[in-house]
Amino acid sequence: MARRTVLWVGALAGPLCIVLAYAFRYSVPLEYRTSQSWRPEVIMGCLYPAVGAYLLSRRPGLVVARLLWTIGLVAAAHWLLIPFSRWSLLHDLPGAAFLRWGATWLYMLEFLPLVMIVPLLFPDGRPPGRAWKPVLWLSAALIAVNVLHRMLLPGDLGLPGREAHNPFGVAAVGDLDAAYLNVVQPLTVAVTFLNFLSLGLRFRAGGPVARRQIALIAYPLLGTALAGYSDLIWEDMPFWLFATLTCTAVGTVPVALAIAILRHRLYDIDVIVNRTLVYGTLTLILGAVYFGLIALVNNLVAGQAAGFFGALTVGALFQPVRSRVQLSIDLLFGVERDPYVLADRLARTVQQTEDPATALRLAVRAVRRTLALSGVGVEIDDVVVHTDGAEEGVAQVVPLVWHGEQIGRMLLYGPGHPDHRLVGVLTRHVADLAHTVRLLRVSHETVINTREDERRRLSRDLHDGLGPTLAALALSVDAARVRLTTDPESVEPSLLALRERMTTAMGDIRELVHGLRPPALDRLGLADAVRALAADLPEPRVDVRCADLPRLASVQEVTAYRIIQEALTNARRHAKATSVELRLAERDGQLEITVSDDGRGLPRQPRQGLGLTGLHERAAELGGTFTIASRPGGGTVLTARLPLT
Structure with missing residues (x-):
């Protein structure tokens, strides 16, 4: 209970800090205000703690949610420190220089963990493998180096007419500023995008749900990283572009993170990633061809022919280049669109199995992966025999027909509409396997029913035949024992008759045994x-x-x-x-x-x-x-x- 209270107090503290920040901002004279009336910290301080608290209330111990909650509070504190430190310095409050000092480096503890640690730990809170643990420690070390450099860098932190210096400034750190700019900063950028590579590896090796989770979070995180490193990548980026990119990316991160972790309405992100790579690559290739041809034609022939010739060439190359790029991206993601190749691949997979049930299970998995669905199920005679993946939403029903007889149904779960050609080819193979499994199940049921009938016959024979015979023999023995004292001479014929009946009973037992297995x-x-x-x-x-x-x-x-x-x-x-x-x-x-x-x-x-x-x-x-x-x-x-x- 105390932990949950702390989480939601932090979620309320973030927006409160943002409101106080604007109150302090407008309480100082105009000439002492910052030129920026908005920064990403405004969104981060309001959204991140609330989303982090909500995720932790649903999934306690989630590392990524803890990072999100902490980053949001740090962002809110930083946005509050900027105007509060200016207000404190103008009013000569004690410790104003320390507040100004904190406002110069605190932003790194919100930005760097978001783009360096979160991609490496998403979604399970652990690196993708042991080989990535050194990268995690390197990322933490680089964050510490960046923060320490900013904390110890000497310089003037004051305002016009108000002098303030870094209270912890070290001259040697200022002398190493060139090494920091030429070594630490490029290394930080390189390690950041190396961590995004870990997301790509998780995407390649993950299942359909993991892929959708990663794709949802990769785009906004990558946009946040590009916006944060914009001064290193594009020094003269227009402010409107920077603001749009930052606002969109930073604001989308918590929403995408919540959807990905809670797996609520995970749309078919695989298609979006595939199309993004295809048309992004196509744009680069055709753009290079277009501008290259314009430059070449301008050097050879002056006039307006260059643009016309370039557009004509790009139009002619669009479809063949798009087909080749689509094929390459499909190979990268393991997607096959040729129905005949799919049929051959499915047949080879089935031939390597030992029994039809295993073959049907592998075929169902292949259908789900080929059609990029969240789940696939197979029903035989209204009984679900195999499922693979998650059964999300309303299923698309495809009948399984074998030689004109519908023997079952295939249930396709997931967004979108699969290619009908692929569905038709795959369904025929699945129908053959389903028919074989159905025959085996009927045969198995026949064997079981036959065995049960045999058991009932044996029970009936024992109860109706051998049981009464043994009971009569017991009564005959009792009667002979009574007459043994009163009429001994009549006992011998009774014993002879008893012996014959016992012989008959032994024959009946022998017949029962022979009925089970001949000796x-x-x-x-x-x-x-x-x-x-x-x-x-x-x-x-x-x-x-x-x-x-x-x-x-x-x-x-x-x-x-x-x-x-x-x-x-x-x-x-x-x-x-x-x-x-x-x-x-x-x-x-x-x-x-x-x-x-x-x-x-x-x-x-x-x-x-x-x-x-x-x-x-x-x-x-x-x-x-x-x-x-x-x-x-x-x-x-x-x-x-x-x-x-």
């Missing part, structure tokens, strides 16, 4: 288990031909065994076959199962019964295929192929 697979392996299964059939005669099989997974063994078991049952019950040929072999990375019989064959209008449907489902669960057809000369051929991978 023969664990004891013998697939090949020998199939031979044992064929040998147990009294008819028909089964000829088993099994080549050397690779090591199979448990689910593959069970599926193959169940398919063979059902096929042999069909041959015996329905086909009335006398002989069956069973083949197991590996072909093209698949386990091929062929069951051929000499039975009645398929009817003219075959019906898909439960047995054949189960065979289809078992093969499909592993991604395999199942076919059944009549054999030439009579009989049936059943073929199942199961992938080994």
Whole structure:
């Protein structure tokens, strides 16, 4: 609570200092007033503390907000010191020279941290990397050197008729003034713009939100730096241009900073940056061509032909030069506008993934980056399966169509209207991946439902069959125990009947166990288990031909065994076959199962019964295929192929 009170007291103190400054300004005679009735400190003192306090109340501990709050108070104090020190000197107040001294260097503590420290620490309060920490310390050292030079520089601080000298002036500092102007000042300017390079690196490596944050703050900060160093860059800059540039830049900094940090209405700044670089570069190139041609033609031919020839040349070069510059800037920002190149790049990215879900996730990310959107989502059957980025605002809906069937939607979040050609090309690839993911999800649901059905069947068999049997056996044992003392001779027949019933119960348990996984697979392996299964059939005669099989997974063994078991049952019950040929072999990375019989064959209008449907489902669960057809000369051929991978 105390911290928040301090923040908002500072926010109110800034505007109060500005008001007092104007009161002191107009309380001194006209000849003692400063020529400037307005400076950037007026805006900084009013806005910066208030915005800094607001940001700190929303995001406590935010380094950039603390800097903004402090810089605003320093600016307000400096603007107050300028007229107050003059008023104090005119009224011969004690310490007036110290106030005049403070007004000569305090402005550096508002300007230099704003253009040197804030770009280096935005937005997270840390430099971009370890390599930038020395730059941060160098920036702090240069700020200290500039402030100390101004504090210790000897000179007259008085007014007409009022003498005052720097109370801390050192003659040696005055002797080093040339070195300061030739070394420290250029180094300060160079390090300032080096810190802006860190913003460019953050922009290049950042995501869509980080890019918008950086672009929002980079323009006003760069304008503030250019205005502050205007006397070094352009000595005779007109005052109206200086005032306009300074007012716009300094006033925009806190607003842009608040929007960037709070991420409120982050518009598509990437497009603005791209267009700024494109048309700025285009202006420089065509301007150089235009004025170069004018100078060349004037040296060769006198008259008015130079301007006409230059304008004609620039008009002819505009479109090809703009295309080349746009392509170069797009390459710099990683933007691709050719739909065919995008399709090839997306296909290569997808091919490097291991599963369709990962491929769809990468494709969604590629779509967001390519179209410069804040977020992209994919819905399949009204269920959002993948999202990338931030879901801001109202989504633009693009249907995902696969072979004429709408299987889902792609949701595009962000400002602007993406290129329809790019959206169309990318949507087709995303639709293919969404269809694959949809098939996998349906297959997975089928497997889960089948497993649950099997569990329910097992539970029902245990509850309705084995449970009552065991309960009846327990009652029979109790009855035999009671008769053992009263009628011993009748116990033996009861025990024999109990033994038969127990044998039947053991058979039921064995059938349940076999329904889960045939024990023969664990004891013998697939090949020998199939031979044992064929040998147990009294008819028909089964000829088993099994080549050397690779090591199979448990689910593959069970599926193959169940398919063979059902096929042999069909041959015996329905086909009335006398002989069956069973083949197991590996072909093209698949386990091929062929069951051929000499039975009645398929009817003219075959019906898909439960047995054949189960065979289809078992093969499909592993991604395999199942076919059944009549054999030439009579009989049936059943073929199942199961992938080994």
